Amino acid sequence: MLLTLRTTIRPQLYSHLVRPVYRTKYVFPITNQFHSAITRFEEEEFAHKGSVQYKLRGKGRQFVDFIRVKAKGGDGGNGCVSFQREKYLAKGPPNGGNGGRGGNVIIRASADESTLKRLGRMCTAKPGQSGLGSGRHGTIGEHLVIEVPVGTVVREIVSEEPEEDEEQFNSKDDEEYEISDEEEKRRREERWVLYPRAEPDAVRSGRVNFFEQAEKLMDEEDKYHQWRLRTEKKELVEIDLTEDGQEIVLTRGGAGGYGNPYFLTTENRSPKWATRGRKGETKEVELELKTIADIGLVGLPNAGKSTLLGAISNAHPKQANYAFTTLHPFVGTVDYADQYQLTVADIPGLIRGAHRNVGLGHAFLRHVERAKLLVYVIDVSGPNPYEDLQTLQYELEAYRPGLTKRQSLIVANKADKAGTAKDNLALLQSQVDKSIPIIPVSARYEKNVIKLTSVLRKEVERIRAEEEEIKKQKLKELDEDEYDDDI
Numbered sequence: 487m488l489l490t491l492r493t494t495i496r497p498q499l500y501s502h503l504v505r506p507v508y509r510t511k512y513v514f515p516i517t518n519q520f521h522s523a524i525t526r527f528e529e530e531e532f533a534h535k536g537s538v539q540y541k542l543r544g545k546g547r548q549f550v551d552f553i554r555v556k557a558k559g560g561d562g563g564n565g566c567v568s569f570q571r572e573k574y575l576a577k578g579p580p581n582g583g584n585g586g587r588g589g590n591v592i593i594r595a596s597a598d599e600s601t602l603k604r605l606g607r608m609c610t611a612k613p614g615q616s617g618l619g620s621g622r623h624g625t626i627g628e629h630l631v632i633e634v635p636v637g638t639v640v641r642e643i644v645s646e647e648p649e650e651d652e653e654q655f656n657s658k659d660d661e662e663y664e665i666s667d668e669e670e671k672r673r674r675e676e677r678w679v680l681y682p683r684a685e686p687d688a689v690r691s692g693r694v695n696f697f698e699q700a701e702k703l704m705d706e707e708d709k710y711h712q713w714r715l716r717t718e719k720k721e722l723v724e725i726d727l728t729e730d731g732q733e734i735v736l737t738r739g740g741a742g743g744y745g746n747p748y749f750l751t752t753e754n755r756s757p758k759w760a761t762r763g764r765k766g767e768t769k770e771v772e773l774e775l776k777t778i779a780d781i782g783l784v785g786l787p788n789a790g791k792s793t794l795l796g797a798i799s800n801a802h803p804k805q806a807n808y809a810f811t812t813l814h815p816f817v818g819t820v821d822y823a824d825q826y827q828l829t830v831a832d833i834p835g836l837i838r839g840a841h842r843n844v845g846l847g848h849a850f851l852r853h854v855e856r857a858k859l860l861v862y863v864i865d866v867s868g869p870n871p872y873e874d875l876q877t878l879q880y881e882l883e884a885y886r887p888g889l890t891k892r893q894s895l896i897v898a899n900k901a902d903k904a905g906t907a908k909d910n911l912a913l914l915q916s917q918v919d920k921s922i923p924i925i926p927v928s929a930r931y932e933k934n935v936i937k938l939t940s941v942l943r944k945e946v947e948r949i950r951a952e953e954e955e956i957k958k959q960k961l962k963e964l965d966e967d968e969y970d971d972d973i
């Protein structure tokens with residue numbers, strides 16, 4: 487919890503007390519302030535105001551599942567211009583070291599992470615070290631490893647503004663475009679490191695301009711570099727990090743510059759220039775966390791989803807008698823006696839119009855999108871449980887068409903409540919499609935929960951087996967195709 491503690495000692499005011507008194511000021515996170523607002527969740531009231539609560543920004547945001555990040559590889563270190571200088575060796579050979587490569591930006595999935603909250607908007611790896619005299623090359627810059635939760639989808643987006651390198655390259659193609667002297671000087675400074683008092687343009691009569699030769703050499707290399715970048719850029723990165731430890735190199739660091747021995751030729755024995763390191767690659771990516779759980783609980787606010795998760799798993803989500811108690815997803819693990827495990831995701835409540843951003847919106851459905859089994863948690867003591875189910879199904883379809891075709895199950899919660907619960911349950915059973923099983927439970931008093939967990943296990947085991955079968959089938963087909971190709 488965000489808590490700012492400001493203390494001041496005021497001995498003159500509290501001198502009558504023996505111990506000094508500390509004046510304390512608490513600043514509560516924004517989420518607390520929103521609670522009272524969120525409880526009034528009628529559609530009309532929130533329809534046009536937009537969803538603020540789930541998309542809380544800044545410090546008040548406890549859980550982040552979508553973020554845009556700019557990643558930049560470290561710049562390469564500069565090459566060094568240096569000559570061997572020793573006693574009785576007045577004009578020794580060039581011995582400047584090359585610059586080190588910049589570090590890469592790596593994204594790695596880690597089971598220890600559960601939110602993207604810790605990520606900054608700009609991630610830059612360390613630059614490579616510059617080369618030194620006596621042939622000492624610079625060290626490679628440290629890689630920057632960004633750890634994200636398992637289930638994060640990394641998607642590259644095309645940034646609007648063109649990169650500097652690209653602009654330069656395009657302008658080079660344009661023959662009519664003439665470079666001013668100042669521009670040329672700037673470019674030269676960007677690319678070259680010169681020996682003190684070296685004048686590369688001064689050519690002795692009858693000699694070749696060695697610096698021009700070196701520039702041509704680097705132009706060729708630049709062209710190749712730009713071509714490689716452009717061909718690589720065509721394929722945008724899109725990867726789903728579903729396993730612990732899975733990683734991807736997002737941007738590479740820039741190459742280090744060449745030290746002056748690189749420009750040594752048979753004619754020119756003392757090149758007085760070295761190159762600067764290249765800039766690191768930049769990319770902008772969207773990171774979207776889609777929780778991987780076997781079972782996803784969906785329901786209206788206050789239906790008892792969190793209570794149910796607490797009853798069947800090791801998780802202890804907050805449960806309270808007001809709407810939108812849960813503000814971000816929770817994942818719990820159901821442990822069976824034979825060490826079999828299932829993961830269950832509890833998400834905030836859905837209401838009618840969530841696809842139009844009413845209440846908390848419906849973006850959090852990304853956390854049940856991958857679930858093998860969807861569990862509709864319905865309050866049977868409510869006035870019209872069947873209508874609740876229809877609302878849920880409507881909103882799921884609005885989020886992703888076809889999502890309701892997923893294997894599902896209905897938990898008729900709060901069956902313990904006296905009054906309408908019994909009749910409503912009978913009515914619900916008659917109204918709902920027979921293919922979807924209905925299990926009455928009382929999450930609060932843990933009644934019929936054992937039966938529910940065994941049904942959940944059976945269903946998930948069946949789905950897992952089916953998926954295995956499909957995978958095997960696909961592998962077989964692939965093998966057969968390869969075999970055919972060989973023949």
Ligand SMILES: Nc1nc2c(ncn2[C@@H]2O[C@H](COP(=O)(O)OP(=O)(O)OP(=O)(O)O)[C@@H](O)[C@H]2O)c(=O)[nH]1
Pocket residue numbers: 785786787788789790791792793794804805806807808809810811812813833834835836899900901902903927928929930931
């Ligand atoms: N009588 C009875 N009350 C229940 C049962 N299950 C949950 N409740 C109560 O219903 C209220 C809401 O429970 P939660 O688990 O917070 O509901 P939720 O679906 O997670 O709500 P949100 O997080 O706001 O979407 C709490 O006061 C629970 O004690 C039940 O089986 N029987």
Ligand SMILES: [Mg+2]
Pocket residue numbers: 791792793803804805811812833834
């Ligand atoms: Mg809840």
